[in-house]
Amino acid sequence: MDLFVEEPPGVEICGTFVVGEASMELSIDLDLASEQLLLSEQVAYGSFDRVLDVEINEFTLYHHDEVITTAHVHARYARGIAADYIKSCSRNDPNLNECALKSARESLEQFARGDTSRKLPPLDPLYVSEMTVYIPNENGLKLVFKDNYFHGLSDMKLEKLKFDLNKKVIYTNAVVNLDVHNKYDLSGKLMIVPITSNGDSSIKLKNTVLQISLWYEHVTGPDGKIHWKIINHDIKYNIEKAVFRLENLLGDKAIGDQVNLLLNELWREIVADVGPSVCNSLIEAVVETLGVLLAQVPYDELMPE
Incomplete structure (x- = not known):
């Protein structure tokens, strides 16, 4: 040239x-x-x-x-879909859901780890800035988890994926084990003793079941082609077990063991407090990343006739 x-x-x-x-x-x-x-x-x-x-x-x-x-x-x-880890499925295939589930399982790890060629940010780890819980209530201990990094989404197991093309809804069920690395700030009273402590911490969320629904509409993209656009979402969750660990509590092993024991006895109450905010962060990150992908790939190439 x-x-x-x-x-x-x-x-x-x-x-x-x-x-x-x-x-x-x-x-x-x-x-x-x-x-x-x-x-x-x-x-x-x-x-x-x-x-x-x-x-x-x-x-x-x-x-x-x-x-x-x-x-x-x-x-x-x-051109078009172009990513070899994403396989298209015919929307007229009577086994569309099975085809889509197989394709999603094959592409999930790459999708969760991000794709710089498509400007898809990584979802693993997922970052949540802050989570606050009170143990057993606001008159007891205040525990703030900061800089939370949720690891494990790239190993998530998709159990079901269903498309309702008439109602424009996608349903999916998944199971994932999440390891959270974070920092903690602890303050308040243990029995009648005032305590304040901070340090490293970790959370394990075992066999977390996610039920996600995504509603979409057809829009015309800058390329003049029809694309999917996510317009609403919903997520429900169930956690089999949560394990908490706070390190270096007041530099006193006896107190540290007592507080960690209390946390793990009350894991259901803690999860009930932080679960909604964590799931909201998760679904918003997924929808945002999925939206970037859908804006690039026309409907007729993602799901041709």
Whole structure:
């Protein structure tokens, strides 16, 4: 490709190259001192749906008819769904739900860990800034868990996935074990003794059953094609067992063991306090990430006839 520029060397320039019927505009920073062409931005046009990466190694650049440098531009691009870990299913398939469940199981780990090529943020770990519980009530201990990182969503087991294409609803059931790493601040009274402590902590949520419903609508995307858009959601949960551990409680092992014992005796009450906020954070993160994906993949390619 030949690119002619009027700007003086050493500044950002723009050019366009064509592959088949598609073209890509490149914003390039030309650094003659180091003889490098640095790609700073890429935008797809024409039949490009998504650019995976661009490699520059041979490319003829002119400035006022003078050859400045030579490099070659190679682009890998994808059309439509393009991600090999996502398998489409026909919406007319009588076994649509079975096909979708198999596809979702195969793609879940990659989806939860994020996909930079699609700008999908990772969901594993899931971050929740703060959770507060009172033990056994506000007159007792106040326990604040901070900087909570929930690990395990990438290993979640999908049990059911059902599509109601007429009502535009998706139902799914899943089971997951979550390990939470966080910090704690503890204050209040244990019996009649005032205590204050902070440090590292952990929570294990064993066999957490999630029941999720997603309502969607059909919208026309910037590409002129029909896409799904999530408009409402609901989540219900049930936890088989929760195990709490606070480290370095007042530097006193006897008190620490007593407080940890109390926490684990009252795990159901604690989960009832923090469960709704955790599940809300979970479903909002999933919906946001899923929304990014659905905005990129048309309905006819995600679920063709």
